[in-house]
Amino acid sequence: xxxYTIRRLLHFIPVLxxxxxxxxxxxxxxxxxxxxxxxxxxxxxxxxxETIDALTRAFGLDDPCLDQPxxxxxxxxxxxxxxxxxxxxxxxxxxxxxxxxxxxxAPITVRLTLLALLFEAIIGxxxxxxxxxxxxxxxxxxxxxxxxxxxxxxxxVLGVLLQILTGLYIGNWVRDLGAPxxxxxxxxxxxxxxxxxxxxVVPGFVLGGLSLGFIARLTRTSLIETLRSDYVRSARAKxxxxxxxxxxxxxxxxxxxxxxxxxxxxGALMGGALVTEGIFNIPGIGGLTFGAVRQGETPVVIAVATxxxxxxxxxxxxxxxxxxxxxxxxxxx
Amino acid sequence: xRRPKRLATFALPVATALILASCSGGGTEEEGxxxxxxxxxxxEGGSFSVSTAEPEAFAPTSACYSSGCSQIISMxxxxxxxxxxxxxxxxxxxxxxxxxxxxxxWTIKLKDGFTFHNGEPVNAESFLRGWNYAAYGPNATQVxxxxxxxxxxxxxxxxxxxxxTLAGVKAVDDLTIEVALNEPFSQxxxxxxxxxxxxxxxxxxxxxxxxxxxxxxxNGAYQFAEKWQHNQSIxxxxxxxxxxxxxxxxxxxxxxxxxxDLKTAxxxxxxxxxxxxxxxxxxxRLQAEGQYxxxxxKAESGSYSYFGFPLYDEAFxxxxxxxxxxxxxDRQAIIDRVLNGDYEPATGILPGFVxxxxxxxCEFCEYDPERAKQLxxxxxxxxxxxxxxxxxxxxxxxxxxxxxxxxxxxxLGIDFEFESMPFTPYLxxxxxxSKVDGPYxxxxxxxxxxxxxxxxxxxxxGSSNYxxxxxxxxxxxxxxxxxLELVDQGNAAPTVEEGIxxxxxxxxxxxDEMVVIPxxxxxxxxxxxxxxEGVAYxxxxxxxLKQVSVVS
Numbered sequence: 001x002x003x004y005t006i007r008r009l010l011h012f013i014p015v016l017x018x019x020x021x022x023x024x025x026x027x028x029x030x031x032x033x034x035x036x037x038x039x040x041x042x043x044x045x046x047x048x049x050e051t052i053d054a055l056t057r058a059f060g061l062d063d064p065c066l067d068q069p070x071x072x073x074x075x076x077x078x079x080x081x082x083x084x085x086x087x088x089x090x091x092x093x094x095x096x097x098x099x100x101x102x103x104x105x106a107p108i109t110v111r112l113t114l115l116a117l118l119f120e121a122i123i124g125x126x127x128x129x130x131x132x133x134x135x136x137x138x139x140x141x142x143x144x145x146x147x148x149x150x151x152x153x154x155x156x157v158l159g160v161l162l163q164i165l166t167g168l169y170i171g172n173w174v175r176d177l178g179a180p181x182x183x184x185x186x187x188x189x190x191x192x193x194x195x196x197x198x199x200x201v202v203p204g205f206v207l208g209g210l211s212l213g214f215i216a217r218l219t220r221t222s223l224i225e226t227l228r229s230d231y232v233r234s235a236r237a238k239x240x241x242x243x244x245x246x247x248x249x250x251x252x253x254x255x256x257x258x259x260x261x262x263x264x265x266x267g268a269l270m271g272g273a274l275v276t277e278g279i280f281n282i283p284g285i286g287g288l289t290f291g292a293v294r295q296g297e298t299p300v301v302i303a304v305a306t307x308x309x310x311x312x313x314x315x316x317x318x319x320x321x322x323x324x325x326x327x328x329x330x331x332x333x
Numbered sequence: 334x335r336r337p338k339r340l341a342t343f344a345l346p347v348a349t350a351l352i353l354a355s356c357s358g359g360g361t362e363e364e365g366x367x368x369x370x371x372x373x374x375x376x377e378g379g380s381f382s383v384s385t386a387e388p389e390a391f392a393p394t395s396a397c398y399s400s401g402c403s404q405i406i407s408m409x410x411x412x413x414x415x416x417x418x419x420x421x422x423x424x425x426x427x428x429x430x431x432x433x434x435x436x437x438x439w440t441i442k443l444k445d446g447f448t449f450h451n452g453e454p455v456n457a458e459s460f461l462r463g464w465n466y467a468a469y470g471p472n473a474t475q476v477x478x479x480x481x482x483x484x485x486x487x488x489x490x491x492x493x494x495x496x497x498t499l500a501g502v503k504a505v506d507d508l509t510i511e512v513a514l515n516e517p518f519s520q521x522x523x524x525x526x527x528x529x530x531x532x533x534x535x536x537x538x539x540x541x542x543x544x545x546x547x548x549x550x551x552n553g554a555y556q557f558a559e560k561w562q563h564n565q566s567i568x569x570x571x572x573x574x575x576x577x578x579x580x581x582x583x584x585x586x587x588x589x590x591x592x593x594d595l596k597t598a599x600x601x602x603x604x605x606x607x608x609x610x611x612x613x614x615x616x617x618r619l620q621a622e623g624q625y626x627x628x629x630x631k632a633e634s635g636s637y638s639y640f641g642f643p644l645y646d647e648a649f650x651x652x653x654x655x656x657x658x659x660x661x662x663d664r665q666a667i668i669d670r671v672l673n674g675d676y677e678p679a680t681g682i683l684p685g686f687v688x689x690x691x692x693x694x695c696e697f698c699e700y701d702p703e704r705a706k707q708l709x710x711x712x713x714x715x716x717x718x719x720x721x722x723x724x725x726x727x728x729x730x731x732x733x734x735x736x737x738x739x740x741x742x743x744x745l746g747i748d749f750e751f752e753s754m755p756f757t758p759y760l761x762x763x764x765x766x767s768k769v770d771g772p773y774x775x776x777x778x779x780x781x782x783x784x785x786x787x788x789x790x791x792x793x794x795g796s797s798n799y800x801x802x803x804x805x806x807x808x809x810x811x812x813x814x815x816x817l818e819l820v821d822q823g824n825a826a827p828t829v830e831e832g833i834x835x836x837x838x839x840x841x842x843x844x845d846e847m848v849v850i851p852x853x854x855x856x857x858x859x860x861x862x863x864x865x866e867g868v869a870y871x872x873x874x875x876x877x878l879k880q881v882s883v884v885s
Contacts (some may be wrong), residue, residue: 034755034758034759034761035757035758035760036757036758036761039757039758039760039761039764040756040757040760041398042398042475043775043776044775044777044797045777045790046790046796046797046798047475047478048478048481050470050478050491051475051477051478052488053491054470054471054472054473054477054490055473055475055684057492058471058472058473059472059473059475062722094389094390094396095390095396095546096563100449101563104563104564105564163600164600167600167604168600168603168604171604172603172604172605174541175604175605178415178585188606189597189600189601189603189604189606190592190597190600190601191565193562193565193566253707277593278593278594278597279594279597280597281592281593281594281597281601283563283564283565283591283593287564287593291387291593294727296757307389
C-alpha cells in the first residue's frame with residue numbers, strides 16, 4: 001500500500017506540469033488573439049499609451065512573445081513554475097496576492113463542499129438503500145420520482161426557489177418570532193460571516209442536490225445488483241441475519257461506484273459551486289474564478305485551476321485507497 | 334470612463350465616482366443633489382447598510398478608477414475640493430484657496446487642522462507624496478494620467494524614468510502647494526476634484542501600501558472601523574477628530590455590504606438585512622416598484638451611450654448616411670420596451686446636469702423614418718444595403734442593439750450583421766482604426782462635472798475617437814480642427830462659465846457632423862428602507878451617503 005501511494009504521488013507531477021502547461025498555453029493564446037486585457041480595465045476611456053505600458057510591465061505581460069500568435073512562450077512557462085515553486089502566485093489586477101485571495105475563499109468553499117457531501121452521503125445513500133431493499137414498492141417509486149425531479153431542476157432554479165422559500169417566506173416568519181441567531185442564520189438569504197456554518201446549510205443542500213439524486217439512484221441500482229449475486233445467496237444460505245447480509249456483505253461492495261462518484265464529485269463541487277455561490281453571495285472559490293475569468297485575470301485563473309487539479313488528484317487517490325477498505329479482494333502491492 | 338461597479342450591468346452603469354456629497358452638516362437637505370427623495374431630518378447617529386460591489390483598491394488611492402472604490406475613497410479621504418453637481422460651484426474642502434492668474438500656474442493653500450486617522454497632520458507634503466506616487470510610471474497606477482498636464486509628468490514615465498517627482502509641483506511651505514501646468518487649463522480645479530487621483534497619502538501608508546490597502550488611513554469624515562472584509566463587508570465609522578463640519582456625515586456607522594450579484598442584494602433587502610440597494614437589478618424593478626413604490630429613488634446618472642461611425646470607411650463619409658441612421662432609431666420605443674424605461678433619450682451630447690447642456694439641440698436625434706429613408710437614398714445607400722453593427726457581447730447589449738437593428742431593417746430596408754465579441758478584443762479591433770467597418774457601440778461615465786469631460790475624452794485627439802474623426806482623407810479634417818480649437822478655447826477661459834459658449838459650439842460641431850449617434854443618458858434605480866431618510870443622488874456622484882440619516 002505504501003509503495004502504491006508513493007507511485008501514485010509521483011504520477012501527480014506530470015499531470016500537474018501538463019495541466020499548467022495547457023493553462024499557460026491557453027493564456028498566451030488568449031493574449032495573442034484577443035489582445036492585452038489591461039486596456040479594458042479603463043472601460044470606454046482611452047488611457048494614454050504610457051499608462052497601459054506601465055501597467056502591462058507591472059503585471060509581467062510585456063513579453064514580446066505575447067505578440068506572436070501561436071508562440072507557446074516557453075520562457076514564461078518556466079518562469080511561472082519557478083515562482084510557484086517559491087510559493088509566489090503573483091497578484092491580480094488589483095494587486096491582491098493571489099495566494100491571499102485563495103486562502104480567503106478556500107475555507108468557505110471547503111465548508112460548503114463538506115455540507116454538500118454530508119447531504120449527498122447521508123440522504124443519498126439512505127434513500128438509495130431504502131429504495132434498493134424495497135424494489136418496486138412505494139418507497140422505491142417515491143425515491144425514483146423525487147430524485148428525477150431533483151436531477152432535472154437546474155441548480156439556479158433550485159437555488160433561487162429555495163432561497164426565496166427559506167430566506168424570505170420562512171425566514172421573515174422566523175425573524176418575527178425572534179428565534180436564536182443561529183436559527184435565523186440558517187434561514188438567511190445570504191452568507192453571514194458571523195455564522196460560517198449555519199448560513200451555509202441551505203446553499204450546501206442546493207449544491208449537493210444534483211449529486212444527491214445521482215447517488216441515491218446509483219446506490220439503489222448497485223445494491224439491487226449485489227443482492228442478486230452468488231455470495232449474498234451463500235451468506236443467506238449460511239443463515240446469517242438479514243442485517244448482516246445487507247449491512248456488511250452487500251452494502252460494502254455496492255458502495256464502490258458510489259465512493260468513486262463522491263470522490264470525483266469533491267473536485268467538481270469545489271469548482272462548480274459557482275452558481276450556488278453567486279445566488280447566496282458566498283465569497284468562495286467559484287465566485288473568485290468567475291470574476292477572474294470575466295476580467296481576464298489569468299494569474300488567478302491559473303492558480304485556482306492548478307489548485308483544483310491538486311484537489312482532484314488527491315480525491316481520486318483517496319478513492320482508490322478506499323476501494324481496498326471496502327472490498328477485501330482489492331489489494332495494492 | 335471609469336469601470337462601472339458591476340460588469341453585468343455594463344449597459345446600465347450603476348453610478349459614477351466623485352463623491353461631491355453636498356453640504357449637509359446641520360440638516361440643510363434642500364441643497365442635496367438632484368432628486369432628494371424623502372426629507373432628511375438631519376438627525377445624527379445610528380447606522381445603516383448599503384450594497385456595493387467588491388471595490389478594487391484603496392491604497393494607493395490612485396489605483397482606483399472605478400465607481401465602487403471611489404465612492405468609499407471619497408468618504409475616507411477628503412480631497413482639495415468638491416464640485417457641486419447642481420451649480421458646478423467649487424466647494425473647497427482641504428483647500429483654503431485655489432488660485433491662478435494665468436490658468437497655468439496654480440497656487441493651492443491648505444486649511445490647517447486636518448489630520449489623518451492615525452494622527453499624522455495633513456500638509457503639503459502629504460499631498461505631494463500621493464501625487465508623486467500616482468504620477469510615477471513604474472508604480473503603474475491607473476489614474477496617473479490625470480497628472481499629464483503637469484510639468485515634468487513626461488519625465489516620470491517609461492521603464493527607467495528620469496525623475497521620481499513631479500517637477501511642476503512644489504511645496505512652498507507646510508500649507509502651500511504650487512502647481513505648474515504645461516499650458517493654461519481653466520478646468521484644472523475640476524480635474525483635481527477627482528479624489529482618488531488627488532488624495533493625500535499618509536507617511537505610514539507610503540511605508541506599507543499593502544497594509545494600508547487592507548486598513549486605509551485617510552483624512553476624511555469616516556474611517557475604517559475594521560479591516561476590509563473582502564467580498565463581505567466594509568464598515569466605516571465617524572472619524573472623531575474630523576475638523577470640517579460642512580463635509581461631516583450624519584450616521585455614526587455605515588456598512589457597505591458587498592454583493593457579487595445585484596439580485597441577491599434585493600432579496601437581502603426583502604429579508605430586512607439591507608437598508609439601501611444601490612441599484613436594483615432590471616429584472617426585479619417591476620416587482621420592487623409594486624412592493625416598495627414610495628421607497629424608490631430614480632435619478633439621472635451621468636452615463637451616456639452612443640454609436641460611433643468609422644469615418645475612415647467610405648460608406649460612412651457621406652453625412653446624409655450618418656444622419657439617416659440616426660433618424661431611423663426610435664429611441665423612446667427602445668427605452669420603453671427593451672430597457673425598462675431606465676434611460677432618457679438624448680437630444681444633445683451633453684447630459685442635463687452638465688453646465689452648458691441644452692435640450693433639443695440635436696436635429697437628427699428624433700425618430701423620423703421617412704426623412705431617414707430619403708436621406709439614405711440620397712446618400713446612395715450602403716454597399717449591398719448591408720450594415721455591420723459592432724458591439725461587445727459581455728455587457729448585456731444584445732437586446733437593444735437587436736431592436737435598433739430591426740428598426741434600421743424596417744425603415745431603411747437594409748440587412749444587418751452583428752460583429753460582437755468580448756470587451757478586450759472589441760477594444761483591440763476599435764484601436765486598429767481600420768478593422769471596424771460599421772457603427773460601433775460605446776458609452777461614457779464622466780470623471781468630473783464639466784462639459785469638457787464629455788467632449789475631449791470622446792472626440793478629442795488621443796481619445797476614444799476610434800472613428801478617426803479628422804483623420805486624413807475622411808473629409809472631416811476641417812471640422813475636427815475647429816472642434817479642437819473650440820475645446821481649447823473653452824479650456825483656456827478663465828472661469829467655467831466663460832468657457833461654456835466655446836464648449837457649446839464644439840458640441841454643435843459634433844452634432845452638425847453627426848460624428849456619433851447619441852442614444853441616451855442613464856438613470857439610476859435606488860431602493861431604500863424606512864430605516865433611513867434623506868437618500869439623495871447626484872448625477873456625478875453616487876448616493877450622497879453622508880447626508881443619509883437613520884430613523885431612530
